[in-house]
Amino acid sequence: MTAAGNAFVLCDAELCTGCTMCERKCGFGHYGLTAKEAKAAGIKVYSRNKVIKNKEADRKAVLQCRHCEDPACLRACPLGVIHVDNGIVRVNEEDCIGCGTCAIVCPVGAIIVRDVQNPETGSSRPVALKCDLCYDKETPACIAGCKFKALSLVTWEEYRAASLPE
Numbered sequence: 001m002t003a004a005g006n007a008f009v010l011c012d013a014e015l016c017t018g019c020t021m022c023e024r025k026c027g028f029g030h031y032g033l034t035a036k037e038a039k040a041a042g043i044k045v046y047s048r049n050k051v052i053k054n055k056e057a058d059r060k061a062v063l064q065c066r067h068c069e070d071p072a073c074l075r076a077c078p079l080g081v082i083h084v085d086n087g088i089v090r091v092n093e094e095d096c097i098g099c100g101t102c103a104i105v106c107p108v109g110a111i112i113v114r115d116v117q118n119p120e121t122g123s124s125r126p127v128a129l130k131c132d133l134c135y136d137k138e139t140p141a142c143i144a145g146c147k148f149k150a151l152s153l154v155t156w157e158e159y160r161a162a163s164l165p166e
Contacts, residue, residue, distance in 0.1 A: 006069050006087045007155045009049070009131065009140055011062040015150035016051075018060030023047035025145030029134060031119065046114045048131040049142055062142065062151060065089060065110040065131035069156065073102035073111060073130070082128075090132045098126025106130075 027045040028035060038045045049064035067089045074082040074089065081092040082102060091102070093116070103111040110130055117124040133153070134140040143151045154162075 006067045007133065007153050008066045008159075009062065009064055009133070009142060009151050010154045010159065012150045012152070013059050013061045015148050016060045016062065017148055017150075018051050018053050019148070020051045021145050021147065022049055022062055022142035022151060023051055025141040026131075026134075029137070029141030033119070041119060043117050043119055046112070046116065046129055048129050049110075050112075063108065063110060064142070065106075066108055067131075067133070068107070072105040072107060076101045076105040085135065088133050088135050089130070090135065091128050091130055093127050093129070096127045098128060100126075100128070102128050102130075 024035070024047070026049050027047040028038065030048065031038060031043065031045050033041070033043065033045065049062050051060060052063050053060045067087060071082070071084065071089045074084065078099065078101060079095065079097060081095045083090060083092070098113045098115075100113045103109075103113055111128055112130075113126050113128050115124045116127040116129070131140075140151075140153065143153060
């Protein structure tokens with residue numbers, strides 16, 4: 001998948017129902033497991049996005065990484081395990097120590113630190129998790145899994161052009 005121009009997943013709050021299917025598809029897609037397989041193995045699966053709900057405004061939307069042009073998380077990482085690969089801001093989860101510095105500086109709150117279990121060994125350790133646009137797939141799992149078509153992949157240029165008043 002190519003994310004030239006620092007693409008990110010945009011949620012149309014008018015179409016989002018808050019069903020959390022995007023969270024489930026994201027989590028299971030990253031682990032390469034079905035819900036049944038994860039449950040049978042006793043593996044806790046974590047999503048790299050989060051559905052947020054504003055009850056007063058009756059709005060729902062998906063919060064996830066904006067793949068910033070100048071990522072604060074990359075600059076803040078003490079081990080240098082965050083990098084930009086073809087416009088996608090990624091965490092090298094194998095080398096991440098889960099210190100949380102990246103989560104603290106993320107301007108949109110799109111990074112979480114969780115104890116992630118290794119499916120092969122059963123051991124767990126803290127790791128920073130964030131959207132990586134399913135870099136190894138044609139379409140991000142959250143977008144493919146949204147039956148309401150509330151999610152789309154846009155570049156910052158497209159977003160800015162659509163957001164400017166006429």
